[in-house]
Amino acid sequence: MQALLAHTLENRLTGSEMTMKTLNTVLLGFGAVGRGFLALLQARHAYLQERYKLRLNLIGVATARRGSVFCSEGLNLAALSAVADRHLSEYPEQPRLIRGLEPLTMLSRPAVDVVIELTPTTYENNAEPAMSHIRTALAAGKHVITANKGPIALAYPDLVAQAEHRGVFLGYEGTVMGGTPALRMARKTLAGCHISEVRGILNGTTNFILTEMERGTSYAEALRTAQARGYAEADPTNDVEGFDAAGKLIILAHVVFGKALRMTEIDRRGITGLTPEAVQAAQAQGERWKLIAQATLQPDGRVSASVRPTRVPLSDPLASVSGGMNAITYQTDLIGNVTLIGAGAGGEATAYALLSDLIELAEWL
Amino acid sequence: MQALLAHTLENRLTGSEMTMKTLNTVLLGFGAVGRGFLALLQARHAYLQERYKLRLNLIGVATARRGSVFCSEGLNLAALSAVADRHLSEYPEQPRLIRGLEPLTMLSRPAVDVVIELTPTTYENNAEPAMSHIRTALAAGKHVITANKGPIALAYPDLVAQAEHRGVFLGYEGTVMGGTPALRMARKTLAGCHISEVRGILNGTTNFILTEMERGTSYAEALRTAQARGYAEADPTNDVEGFDAAGKLIILAHVVFGKALRMTEIDRRGITGLTPEAVQAAQAQGERWKLIAQATLQPDGRVSASVRPTRVPLSDPLASVSGGMNAITYQTDLIGNVTLIGAGAGGEATAYALLSDLIELAEWL
Numbered sequence: 001m002q003a004l005l006a007h008t009l010e011n012r013l014t015g016s017e018m019t020m021k022t023l024n025t026v027l028l029g030f031g032a033v034g035r036g037f038l039a040l041l042q043a044r045h046a047y048l049q050e051r052y053k054l055r056l057n058l059i060g061v062a063t064a065r066r067g068s069v070f071c072s073e074g075l076n077l078a079a080l081s082a083v084a085d086r087h088l089s090e091y092p093e094q095p096r097l098i099r100g101l102e103p104l105t106m107l108s109r110p111a112v113d114v115v116i117e118l119t120p121t122t123y124e125n126n127a128e129p130a131m132s133h134i135r136t137a138l139a140a141g142k143h144v145i146t147a148n149k150g151p152i153a154l155a156y157p158d159l160v161a162q163a164e165h166r167g168v169f170l171g172y173e174g175t176v177m178g179g180t181p182a183l184r185m186a187r188k189t190l191a192g193c194h195i196s197e198v199r200g201i202l203n204g205t206t207n208f209i210l211t212e213m214e215r216g217t218s219y220a221e222a223l224r225t226a227q228a229r230g231y232a233e234a235d236p237t238n239d240v241e242g243f244d245a246a247g248k249l250i251i252l253a254h255v256v257f258g259k260a261l262r263m264t265e266i267d268r269r270g271i272t273g274l275t276p277e278a279v280q281a282a283q284a285q286g287e288r289w290k291l292i293a294q295a296t297l298q299p300d301g302r303v304s305a306s307v308r309p310t311r312v313p314l315s316d317p318l319a320s321v322s323g324g325m326n327a328i329t330y331q332t333d334l335i336g337n338v339t340l341i342g343a344g345a346g347g348e349a350t351a352y353a354l355l356s357d358l359i360e361l362a363e364w365l
Numbered sequence: 366m367q368a369l370l371a372h373t374l375e376n377r378l379t380g381s382e383m384t385m386k387t388l389n390t391v392l393l394g395f396g397a398v399g400r401g402f403l404a405l406l407q408a409r410h411a412y413l414q415e416r417y418k419l420r421l422n423l424i425g426v427a428t429a430r431r432g433s434v435f436c437s438e439g440l441n442l443a444a445l446s447a448v449a450d451r452h453l454s455e456y457p458e459q460p461r462l463i464r465g466l467e468p469l470t471m472l473s474r475p476a477v478d479v480v481i482e483l484t485p486t487t488y489e490n491n492a493e494p495a496m497s498h499i500r501t502a503l504a505a506g507k508h509v510i511t512a513n514k515g516p517i518a519l520a521y522p523d524l525v526a527q528a529e530h531r532g533v534f535l536g537y538e539g540t541v542m543g544g545t546p547a548l549r550m551a552r553k554t555l556a557g558c559h560i561s562e563v564r565g566i567l568n569g570t571t572n573f574i575l576t577e578m579e580r581g582t583s584y585a586e587a588l589r590t591a592q593a594r595g596y597a598e599a600d601p602t603n604d605v606e607g608f609d610a611a612g613k614l615i616i617l618a619h620v621v622f623g624k625a626l627r628m629t630e631i632d633r634r635g636i637t638g639l640t641p642e643a644v645q646a647a648q649a650q651g652e653r654w655k656l657i658a659q660a661t662l663q664p665d666g667r668v669s670a671s672v673r674p675t676r677v678p679l680s681d682p683l684a685s686v687s688g689g690m691n692a693i694t695y696q697t698d699l700i701g702n703v704t705l706i707g708a709g710a711g712g713e714a715t716a717y718a719l720l721s722d723l724i725e726l727a728e729w730l
Binding site: 040047052178179185188190192314317320334342351356 | 412549550553554555680685686701706708716720
């Protein structure tokens with residue numbers, strides 16, 4: 001009874017007066033985030049129906065090197081889970097199952113309502129193939145949800161306009177701070193406030209390395225630890241030179257200020273030049289080095305943006321953000337600074353971002 | 366163009382297809398928060414119409430000792446602002462203006478759509494007169510928005526049920542963390558996550574005192590500073606003995622867990638027993654004393670709750686919260702810990718909470 005009362009207001013919007021909505025969904029890419037999403041779907045299937053009148057029907061999964069499966073009547077989640085880290089040819093036979101569809105073919109099938117884009121991309125090669133998947137899906141009138149930073153950072157205005165033109169939904173919560181709802185907070189929860197500055201720790205890998213260096217290890221040693229734990233890539237350039245944080249800053253500038261920002265317009269510096277001595281000198285003076293990404297709306301309407309190692313005093317909430325955590329401080333006119341701290345990565349957490357976009361889509365439909 | 370694109374999704378919900386909604390609003394109580402709301406209304410009137418198709422028409426203000434004004438066609442905001450800290454008999458004459466209506470009479474007038482309840486209350490005397498104002502308004506089919514903790518902490522299930530029964534909206538975002546959207550984050554932004562624990566710094570007065578004591582001042586001296594700056598009342602019991610934080614914890618338990626919690630069920634201890642020596646000993650060991658309010662959902666469905674001074678390590682984001690700031694950490698199943706840090710009080714910030722409730726009401730209608 002109490003649990004019901006507590007959600008009265010939402011029930012008005014999502015409850016018994018509404019009819020069940022079914023969304024036929026395909027996953028493009030099936031790595032850690034895709035598998036996290038599958039696990040989440042299994043765990044929350046009944047809850048989503050009950051609470052949001054949303055029936056998520058997973059009808060296809062396409063990968064680049066491990067095959068694909070598609071069935072317009074729905075895949076068996078338990079069977080898919082059992083072969084999730086193997087080749088999808090091991091997924092068991094079922095009536096009307098189609099194997100081997102290419103991503104672009106699968107997403108265009110009439111039965112598909114929502115395309116979840118999770119293929120591996122970088123900022124090189126114009127964020128392909130994710131970019132083409134998203135553009136093709138929007139053009140075909142499909143809703144698109146992605147955790148891929150590249151396409152959103154590089155083509156946000158275009159993609160939003162394309163979605164608008166086709167009357168479909170484009171969700172991208174997972175592109176910044178993983179599962180922590182940083183973009184939704186700026187778009188929805190701070191409705192009515194004007195945000196003049198965004199300042200944050202947007203890359204968990206570099207924050208982990210800087211935290212390690214505070215224990216006296218060198219940059220090279222800390223990087224090796226990060227690589228050994230899977231936090232850093234074999235080629236760490238994207239993280240340690242600040243490209244990843246800069247890409248997220250571009251997305252934030254779009255979402256928060258409605259302004260386009262290019263990678264070349266960001267004053268970007270990485271952490272590779274920091275010495276253990278510098279890190280410890282800051283600590284001795286009650287400060288911590290953090291890779292701070294900052295975008296400020298100037299009085300003339302331009303956005304100035306930087307990503308650079310910065311000494312942050314302990315009185316700043318960003319100084320308390322350790323290890324792989326991320327944080328954003330929004331500077332607002334009405335309520336001052338609001339800081340959100342949470343995990344910035346992880347398959348399960350990022351999968352939650354996809355789910356939260358699906359819930360927003362269901363409410364929007 | 367970019368600014369428009371950035372808000373495409375919200376425009377779907379709030380934009381051109383929707384007709385303008387007018388909400389005739391009365392204010393009960395006209396202290397710092399009420400005056401902050403008036404200033405906000407003046408500053409955002411055009412913006413609310415343009416962005417949310419919401420026309421807020423302030424038609425009445427009632428106070429206990431400074432009279433009242435009411436005009437079903439709307440008050441003149443500039444004229445009201447000019448007399449905001451004086452007796453309302455100084456508000457200039459206008460056609461069909463009614464003076465001297467009691468709050469309960471004013472809120473029942475047919476022209477009223479929304480009652481904003483801001484009269485001074487404590488937890489004593491069953492949070493009257495705010496409680497009666499809210500109950501009467503809901504019974505009369507009016508939407509109610511309040512920043513008054515007392516009625517929401519003491520009677521949340523009843524009030525929500527009454528609002529539900531009458532099909533009206535009950536907004537209370539301003540009751541916890543002032544303008545920082547802590548409740549909305551739990552209710553909306555974390556949709557789909559299960560929250561198992563809430564842990565936070567919910568009282569700015571005690572946090573200010575504890576921050577002062579870290580500079581070596583005694584509790585008594587720090588309290589005097591807080592009183593001189595208007596952060597603490599002449600009788601500081603409600604803050605320093607943890608009653609204020611406990612009341613907010615009751616509201617959080619309702620909203621987050623859907624569970625009723627009584628003041629007597631909270632293991633409550635204040636900060637009056639803390640010595641400067643204890644405060645500095647913690648600092649020397651890399652920790653800070655904070656008045657931590659915590660509510661945990663137990664496996665058997667009960668909620669265990671406490672408010673007590675706690676030593677918090679600097680690695681905990683709550684340790685970075687200084688002075689009058691507030692913070693909440695939500696422990697979730699899908700994305701781990703999410704911490705929100707922001708101002709916990711202030712007339713303008715709390716007025717923003719009222720505005721955010723009005724925007725939610727407009728979307729809900």
